[in-house]
Amino acid sequence: MATRHAPVGPAGGNAGTGDAAVQRTWRTGARLSSAASAIEQFLDQAGFDRAPWMVVGFALGIAAWFVLATPWQWGMAIGAGLLVALAGASLGSSGFGQNHLRMAAVSAGLLFAAGVAVIWLRSETVGAEPIERPMVVPLQGYVLDRADQPALDRIRLTLAIRDAEAGKAQKVRVNVPLEHANDAIAEGAIIRxxxxxxxxxxxxxPGAYNFARAAWFQGLSATGGMIGDIEVVRPAEHRQGWLAKVQRALSLHVRNKLSGSPGTIAAAFASGDRGGISEADDDAMRDAGLTHLLSISGLHVSAVIAAAYLLSLKLLALWPALALRVRLPVVAAGGGALAGIGYTLLTGSEVPTVRxxxxxxLVLGALALGREALSLRMVAVAAFCVLLLWPESLIGPSFQMSFAAVLAIVALHNSGPVRTFLEPHDEGWAGWLVRRGTMLLVTGLVIEIALMPIVLFHxxxxxxxxxxxxxxxxPLVTFVSMPLVALALLLDTVGIGAPIWWLVGKSLxxxxxxxxxxxxxxxxxxxMPQMSGLTFALFIGSGLWLALWRGRRRLLSLVPAAIATIMLLMTPVPDVLISGDGRHVGITMDGERLVSLRESRSxxxxxxxxxxxxxxxxPIMIENWPGALCSPEFCILGIERGGRKWTVLxxxxxxxxxxxxLAAACERSDIVIADRWLPSSCRPRWLKADRDLLEHTGGLAIVLEKHExxxxxxxxGEHGWWRGED
Structure with a gap:
């Protein structure tokens, strides 16, 4: 019987082994090609619009810089983005991908890397090193900005000062009592x-407002309050700060014409000055979900521009010679743009207003060109412009809430059922009013649902x-209050605005x-207690998926939304909260009451x-809580959690x-909390949160049952605004 030999390859190796390797490589390539084709088919059938997702990629790069801790990680993130772009570019040549997938990978990778680079550069450019410790110092500085806050009985000055030791300029913010304020203290003045x-x-x-981060991007090195008197070394020149003076004069004029709370609200609409709004009114507007009406943002700017556009269009149409020779929408768009820019400048040019x-x-440009005014591409372009100029705004509630609301409106009104519902019908005015009212209510509910995770997170x-x-x-603010304010100011130029101001007051x-x-x-x-970053990311991701896809594919967003909702509901309530200085401690008892260590002056x-x-x-003071034992120096409280009793000193x-x-008391305690250094002989059973630890960690939130x-x-991380000890 003849012996069968395995074939031998060219190099003398076993050809069977080589064939198997080739087959495995072929199968891997086939699977990759099949996956790429499936993704390509999905993108093609879904009507994939790359532009909005490109902005999402840019935003993810910015977010990654904030989440990652160290410069080497930021560099790795940029490299990873470039590698994704390189891999995407190679898809076409390898035959694994076609146009949608290849371009999506290239654009997403490049824009992700660009997002990390832009926010990193922004931080290095505008960030200001904070002062090392609290200090009382004499200052002589140039007034960069003045904000009147009569509701808090003060004015707030932003000063440019000279740091003699460092040999460089610094920017600080100082609160000055209102009784020391005068017109000479204005932008451009030098004060001492x-x-x-x-x-x-x-x-x-953990989870509280990060003022240090906000101050870093504002270039502030310190904040504080004035002690003693103030001296004007050199008054501001007339041409300096004229816009801010006009803003303050307008706010004062409105408050003089309309007293009380309505006057402060009207001043906010007219000039962007919210400093006169009382704490009670501000809290009520916040708890009623109406705070966005006080901040000059999309609603107000849109109302001004829309009014100017429509008014210009109607007035220009009365001039036949002009109407026959020019495109009136283009001219009207120019008038609306000038009104919007002027209103933005007049109200302080804050980032939300500029955004x-x-x-x-952009909407005006679309109208002038005869294109669809509200589209996802328009929203994407606006978001990209803002993030390119102010990338740090991405993590702020203002940016997130504004664009979440706009995305919700655009996605809702571009959906098939809503388009059908809003199509013209053969009906009377009552039916039209019912349909529009229903749509207004549905839009409000959708916006409220879209904003809920953002509001709860921040x-x-x-x-x-x-x-x-x-x-x-x-509708009250958009179609009644703001037009009346504008009309009253116009009539004030000839001294007959009083009746209109009365109507403004009633509407407000x-x-x-x-x-x-x-x-x-x-x-x-x-x-709600602070939700985790993962929960928030799932909510945001599901919202973007729902808004940016079309058809039934949108429903896939319900999966991460449901997971995020479950995670939110399961978010544990912290048992012990400790401030970064150790002075303020809150302990949740029975999940309904908060026991506080000491009463705060604010x-x-x-x-x-x-x-x-x-x-x-x-909060209930700890000495008033049953079961708490307090001496002039210490308090001891027992907490039942997870089937055991925790003792907190x-x-x-x-x-x-x-x-x-002290050592004996520490030994009998599970947790010891102090706003000073405690000796090494103090050894509690689990945690010693004294000044030494808190300088490293900052504030703490403790979940006892999970030992978290x-x-x-x-x-x-190692971002410039954090000065915790290593």
Whole structure:
């Protein structure tokens, strides 16, 4: 019987082994080609529009820079984006991909890398090193900005000063009592004063507002308050700060014409000056979901531009010679653009206002060119322009809420069922009114749902009845209050605006009545503990998927939305909250009440503790809680969690106690909290949160049952605004 030999390859190796390797390579390539073809087919059938997703890629790069901790990680992120772009470019030549997939990979990779680079460059360019410690110093500085805040009985000055030790200029912000304010203290003046300065404060607790980060991108090195008197070394020249002076004069004029709360709201509409709004009115508007009406943003800018556009169009149409020779929409768009830019400048040119103005100008351009005014591409272009100029705005609630609302409106009104519902029907005015009213209510509900995760993530509270309140409040402000304010100001030029100001006052009294009534209802505000970054990312991802795809593929967004909702509902309430300085401690008892170590002189600390614990009602001082044992120096409180009792020992002041007694008390405690350094002999069973630890970690949020400790430092990395100890 003949012997069968395995074939031998050219190099003398086993050809069978080589064939197997070739087959495996072929099968891998076939699978990749099949996957690429499937993705390509999905993108083609879905009507894939690359432009909005390119902006999403750019935004993801910016977000990655904030999430990642160190410069080498930022560099790796840029490299990863470039590798994705390179891999996408190679798809076409390898035959694994076609146009959609290849271009999506290339554009997403490049824009992701660009997003990381842009925010990194922005941080290095505008970031200002904070002062090292609190100090009382004499200052002589140039007034860059003045903000009047009569509701808080002060003015707020932003000064450029000279740091003699560092040999460079610094920007600081100082609060000056209103009694010391005069017209000579304005933009362009040089003043001299004595002030107590503080470094910009980091978050008090994990999830709290990060003022240090905001100050970093504003270029602020310190903030503080004036001590003593103020001296004007050189008054501002007439040509300096003229726009800010016009803004203040306009605000004062409105408040003189219309007194009380309506006057402060009208001043905010006319000039962007919110400094006169009382805390009670501000809280009511917030809890009713109407705060967006006070901040000059999309609604106000759009109303001004739309009014100017329509008025210009109608007036120009009365001139036949012009109407026959030029395209009136183009000329009217120019008039609307000038009105929008002027209103933006007049109201302070804040980032939200500028962002809204850019978006509105793009809409005007679309109208002038005869294109669809509201489209996802228009929203994408506006978002990209804003992120390119102010990439740090991505992580702020203002940017997120504005574009989430616009995306929700565009996606809703571009959907097939809504288009069918809004098509012209053979009906009377009553039917038309019912359909439009129904659509207004549905739009409000959709916007409220879209904004809810953002509001809860940033503010830990949301107005439950905001959609219903906005159904009345938005038309009231857009079609009644703002036009009346504009008409009253116009008639004031000839001294006959008083009757119109009376109508303005009545409309704004109605607005405030809606806000206070809504906020006063049981369950009007829902408090939630800080949701995780993953939960928030799932909500945002599901919202983008729902808005940017078409047809039934949108429904896939329900999967991450459902997962995020479950995660949100399962978010544990922190058992112990400790501020970064160790002075403020909040302990949740029975999940409904918050026990506080000490009473704060301001509401800031208690509001942070309540919001991040997701607890309503006023805090209870620990000495008033049954079962708490307090001496002048320390308090001891037992907490039942996870089937065991935790003993918490808290220092009430900095009075020193005998070390042996302190060591014995620490030994009997699971957690020891103090706003000072404790000796090494103090050894609790689980955690010693004294000044030494808190300088490294910042504020703490502790979940006892899971033995979890969340820190402020864990979310800061090596970004310039964080000055925690290594």
């Amino acid at each position: 004063l004595r002030a107590r300065l503080m470094p910009p404060a980091p978050p008090m607790l 809204s103005c850019i978006a509105a100008l 503010f830990h509270r949301a107005g439950v009845y905001g959609a219903l309140a906005n159904v009345v409040a938005i 009294e109605l607005l405030l009545a809606i806000a206070h009534f809504t906020a006063a209802q049981p369950g009007a505000v829902k408090l 509401n800031y600390a208690s509001e942070n503790l309540l919001e991040l614990a997701g607890v309503e009602g006023d 808290m220092a009430r002041n900095k009075i020193r106690v005998e070390e042996r007694a 400790i969340h820190t402020v430092a864990s979310a800061q």
